[in-house]
Amino acid sequence: MDSREIEADLTEVLVTEQQIRDKLAELARRIEADYEGRDLLLVGVLKGAVMVMADLARELRPHVTMDWMAVSSYGMGTASSGVVKILKDLDSDLSGRDVLIVEDIIDSGLTLSWLLGNLASRGAASIEICALLRKPDAAKVEIDVKYLGFDIPNQFVVGYGLDYAERYRNLRDVAILAPHVYS
Ligand SMILES: O=P(O)(O)OC[C@H]1O[C@H](OP(=O)(O)OP(=O)(O)O)[C@H](O)[C@@H]1O
Numbered sequence: 279m280d281s282r283e284i285e286a287d288l289t290e291v292l293v294t295e296q297q298i299r300d301k302l303a304e305l306a307r308r309i310e311a312d313y314e315g316r317d318l319l320l321v322g323v324l325k326g327a328v329m330v331m332a333d334l335a336r337e338l339r340p341h342v343t344m345d346w347m348a349v350s351s352y353g354m355g356t357a358s359s360g361v362v363k364i365l366k367d368l369d370s371d372l373s374g375r376d377v378l379i380v381e382d383i384i385d386s387g388l389t390l391s392w393l394l395g396n397l398a399s400r401g402a403a404s405i406e407i408c409a410l411l412r413k414p415d416a417a418k419v420e421i422d423v424k425y426l427g428f429d430i431p432n433q434f435v436v437g438y439g440l441d442y443a444e445r446y447r448n449l450r451d452v453a454i455l456a457p458h459v460y461s
Pocket residue numbers: 323324325326327349350351358381382383384385386387388389390440441
């Protein structure tokens with residue numbers, strides 16, 4: 279797929295690489311202040327959160343540790359089903375840890391709602407959420423997100439970790455996927 283073919287699949291760039299960089303720097307300063315003197319464990323949700331995790335972690339000045347979970351909503355395509363299965367669990371014991379879940383997007387909120395419930399039973403000292411994107415008009419459950427990048431319209435987006443059928447994750451910006459690609 280060359281870059282012209284990719285551009286034809288996108289209707290609009292919603293958040294640019296520079297806007298993402300600036301926002302993550304801003305969030306990192308807040309996180310540093312809030313967790314001063316504490317050991318922070320970043321929990322990334324594979325695969326979409328890879329880019330946010332990599333850039334946020336490198337923006338944070340103090341030492342942090344990182345761990346990963348892979349969960350899967352059953353069902354393919356652009357709709358979230360809310361039924362979640364653990365594909366890869368954390369390697370870390372969460373007892374007494376300050377945990378910050380790092381996500382690329384909150385769409386229906388069902389994935390994070392399930393994940394919060396799951397992690398809450400593991401004895402962490404605190405659990406908060408950092409998400410780059412949120413679609414307020416798509417919410418099926420309200421998620422209390424402490425560190426939020428951008429609210430976006432209820433349209434299917436790709437890039438910066440977000441995929442459609444595993445494609446477009448490596449785009450540097452976040453863009454709206456043209457309906458002709460998935461209809
Ligand atoms: O708020 P929700 O409606 O639950 O949607 C958000 C979830 O959907 C995406 O993951 P996806 O299941 O597409 O897997 P991926 O990260 O591997 O692309 C995204 O990374 C979130 O984890």
